[in-house]
Amino acid sequence: MRNVAVLLPATVRSFELAVFAEVFGRPPTIDYAVASEHPGVPVPAPGGLAVTPAAGLERLAVADLIALVPPAGAVREVSPAVSEALHAAVARGARVVAVCSAAFTLAATGLLDGxxxxVHSSCAGRLTDWFPAVRADTSVLYRDDDPxxxxxxxxxxLDLCLxxxxxxxxxxxxxxxxxxxxVAPHRMPWLRTRSDAGIGRLLEWAIGNLHEDLSIDVMARQALLxxxxxxxxFREATGTTPYAWVxxxxxxxxxxxxxxxxxxxxEDAAARAGFSSAALLRQHFQRRFGCSPTEYRARFAPSSR
Structure with a gap:
């Protein structure tokens, strides 16, 4: 991801636009731009604000990542030009981030079929009614279904973009x-522990003991549950299972x-992180990042840059 294009709808929600700017616009290694179907035309946002995109849809043709800003209200249709540009970008390997109600925009293109x-529980019903080929998961805060x-x-x-x-x-x-x-260094993408201080304390303990046995039996004893x-x-507080969280x-x-x-x-990295073997660590890295731990380090360790 070296090139990010933020695509604005006809009206924008300013918070999500700001998140994109902070996360993807901050790193100096990322070429970041804001685009729309009508470049140069101000797009209204809440609070009397307006955003004027400098780039048009052609910017999506060179982006590694396209970030869709949610419109002020969920949409059921998108213009043929926007749909065509998104389909072409995905076909050549670009990824797409659709936060909050921008999922409706992406679903309207047909790219999410199957x-x-x-999805937030408040709009899951409407999304599946409008787009029956799309399945809604309200149990997690974000979902990685690359691309x-x-x-x-x-x-x-914010959690998804990080x-x-x-x-x-x-x-x-x-x-x-x-x-x-x-943002707290160990903040989980789906963490909502303020509603359950006991689970919050359990998570803090687990973070400091990742190299130990953290089976559900061990965690239950630690939490006196x-x-x-x-x-x-655990699911009520975090939105996921103890296994997935650990x-x-x-x-x-x-x-x-x-x-x-x-x-x-x-092998040492696997042991310190709590994996039973280096092979298991390799399996999860391959599934998560598409590369081995050694390849990951070659890409991201300071000495390799």
Whole structure:
């Protein structure tokens, strides 16, 4: 991801536009531009603001990542020109981020047919009514279904964008942007622990003990809960399962270890991150990043740049 095009609709929601600017517009290695079907025409935003895009749809033809800004209201149709530009971009390998109600924009192109996307519960029914070929997942805050990335709400847009940045530029780059925005280093994409202080304390403990056995039985004992109660409260607080949460944290820790220490062996990185073997770490890296841990370090470790 070296080239990002932010595509504006006829009206924009300014928060999500600002998230794109902060996450993708900040790194100096990313060529960032704002485009629309009608370049040079101001696009209204809430609060009396207006955004004037400098680029047209031709900008999508060179973008590695296209970020769709949500319109002021969900849309059922998009113009043929926008649909054609998005189809062409995806066909040549571009990725698309559609946060919040921008998922409606992407669904209207037909590109999401047969796929499952993250959707806020308040609009899931309308989305599946309008686009029955698209499946809505309201249990997570964002979903990585490469080349399509969707988030369920405005707040989750930040988590999704940092995830995409980490996926292509490494955890250190995402952490640097996150620190500039005062995002906690270990913040999970779906973390909502303020509603359950007990689960919040459990997550803090688990983060410091990723190299240990973190089975559901161990975590239930640590939280003084039954397995069933832990599973229920964990999903209510985080939107996911203990297994998925721990796996995400371990992969992130392995990313950081490989980036920080070019001399650390893959076996040692796997053990420190809590994986039972280097083979298991390789399996998850291949699935998540499309490369081995060694290839990941070659791309993102400072000594390799």
């Amino acid at each position: 796929r499952t996307i993250a 399509f990335f969707t988030s369920a709400g405005s707040g989750a847009a 995830h995409v940045l980490a996926k292509d530029h490494g955890a250190a780059a995402a952490a640097e942007v996150g620190r500039g925005m005062l 039954s397995r069933r109660s832990l599973a229920r409260r 796996l995400e944290q371990r992969v992130r820790l392995a990313q950081q270890l490989l980036e920080r220490d070019p001399d650390l062996g893959v």
